[in-house]
Amino acid sequence: MSQSTTDQNDRRIGNDDASTEEDGASAATPRHSALRGWLAVVGLALGVFSFVTTETLPIGLLPAIADGTSVSVGTAGFLVSGFAAVAALTAAPLTALAGRVDRKWLLVTLMVIYTAGNLLAAVASGYGLLLTARIVVALAHGVFWSVAVSIAVRLVPERHAVRATSVVLGGISLASVAGTPLGTAVGQSAGWQAAFVGVGILGFLVLAAVLLFMPALPARGSGSLGALLHVLRHRALRVAVGVTALIMSGHFLAFTYVAPYLEDVTGVRSSLIGVLLLVFGAAGLVGNFAAGAVVGRALRTSLIGSTGLLAVVLTVMYAGGAGVATAVTLLVCWGLLYAALPVALQTWVLRLVPEESEAASSLYVAAFNGAIGVGSFIGGLIVDSSGPRPVMLAAGAFAFAAMLLTALGGRREA
Structure with missing residues (x-):
């Protein structure tokens, strides 16, 4: 029996287990x-x-x-x-x-x-x-x-x-x-x-x-450190965690230093940076809920599209980006694309190992938070040595790598 078949059987068994646990939870708690x-x-x-x-x-x-x-x-x-x-x-x-x-x-x-x-x-x-x-x-x-x-x-x-x-x-x-x-x-x-x-x-x-x-919700899963070893055996989950680490490292590599980029590269006045960051956040709010309408129907396509387009946006910011109008347009695109990623990645992780969804999510959270530190650290080294502009190209490379891993790793698992 191949590893792929074994993983598929594991997931099918996990779904059955999760269904059984959910039935038990429904019986044990008031509706x-x-x-x-x-x-x-x-x-x-x-x-x-x-x-x-x-x-x-x-x-x-x-x-x-x-x-x-x-x-x-x-x-x-x-x-x-x-x-x-x-x-x-x-x-x-x-x-x-x-x-x-x-x-x-x-x-x-x-x-x-x-x-x-x-x-x-x-x-x-x-x-x-x-x-x-x-x-x-x-x-x-x-x-x-x-x-x-x-x-x-x-x-x-x-x-x-x-x-x-x-x-x-x-x-x-x-x-x-x-x-x-x-x-x-x-x-x-x-x-x-x-x-x-x-x-x-x-x-x-x-x-x-x-x-x-909040109603009473009985715990799911084994509730032990062994659950981490169990979820790590799932190849697709390792791919999902790797994609999370890559794309979030790229995002925070660039976003941590977006203020000096806007000032030094695009010539935006420092008094406008706060407004532009609010624009970024507002675009993200729209992108987050737009993702909810798409991810459920086309998860893998959403991830490939978001990471690939984000790589393009960051590369364009490296190549050009001069002028307030261009900066606003690129920030809106960045905010829309980035906000879709947590929804898609979290949904991916939850679907892969339903019998140990929280253990799987904890690995995703570890990768996400670790990426904040790694991305910010790498970005700081680049800014200190070459200025804020090259951080966009480096971040774009991380996003492109995440797209490739999603496309190739996700296809192998499918």
């Missing part, structure tokens, strides 16, 4: 209304919005945080890169260890940790305590991302699974449009501690939504 299910999905989207806002919150406040804690701006920057590193390293093992906990009460625990960590950051007067608070939140961050979408698709009818995924992941784009800019504005006007109080209050709101609308 919840469709409205209550969608309200719980919206609560999860608010949770995604909260976590993404918290992750990126220090970026716009680094000078103030550095002054307030008596460290350099570079050291203060570790509050972002260190956060991503901790989330990447702990997402898979912590999710596996929490595999037997009812998902409602796991979410309650995660939001309590999230809220406590941010309120601890708000009262921190020194860098050590602030970094500790960030690490506490990062531990919850990786697990939340690993389970949020897999929980959302259990709250709605199966035919609405991709739509629920796009609603939950819409919190990413919404954080770019509203969360991070508002957090920065609050921190600049009322002090950086006030910004952490604000995201702490968001945590209370998400906690309330979970308690009010």
Whole structure:
């Protein structure tokens, strides 16, 4: 028997197991209304919005945080890169260890940790305590991302699974449009501690939504570290994780340094950069929900098209990009294409190993967060040596590699 046939049998058996577990879950828990299910999905989207806002919150406040804690701006920057590193390293093992906990009460625990960590950051007067608070939140961050979408698709009818995924992941784009800019504005006007109080209050709101609308959801999967070894045996999942690592490294390689690119290459005034980033986020919000209408019908085609077109956009930005009108057009295209990727990638991962969907998602989360650090680091080396323009070409190469891996690896698995 070939490896491909074995993997297909594994998936078929996993689907049967998942169906059996779902039937058992339905019998063990009260039926919840469709409205209550969608309200719980919206609560999860608010949770995604909260976590993404918290992750990126220090970026716009680094000078103030550095002054307030008596460290350099570079050291203060570790509050972002260190956060991503901790989330990447702990997402898979912590999710596996929490595999037997009812998902409602796991979410309650995660939001309590999230809220406590941010309120601890708000009262921190020194860098050590602030970094500790960030690490506490990062531990919850990786697990939340690993389970949020897999929980959302259990709250709605199966035919609405991709739509629920796009609603939950819409919190990413919404954080770019509203969360991070508002957090920065609050921190600049009322002090950086006030910004952490604000995201702490968001945590209370998400906690309330979970308690009010989330039904009891028995855990799925084996609930052990062995689940990670099980999902790693699936070749298609390894391909999906590899594509995630490539495309997200490329995105953050370029996007981390988009501000100096816009200033130095396109000649955009610094006062307009914030507006252009809002345009990028708004385009992403549109792209996120547009992806929900396409991904369910043509997943592989969506991934190949998004990664390939993103490679083209980034290459054009390297080759030209002069002028505000061109910059706006390219940023809109970038935002639309990038926002489709988390929806498509997360849907891909969930479909591959349904019997261990959360363990599989934890590997995806680890790759995603690891890519933030890797991409930003490579981009920094390029900017320091050659300026911001070449980062677009390097990012385009990562996107092209992701497209090839999707096309070739995905076809072999099919």
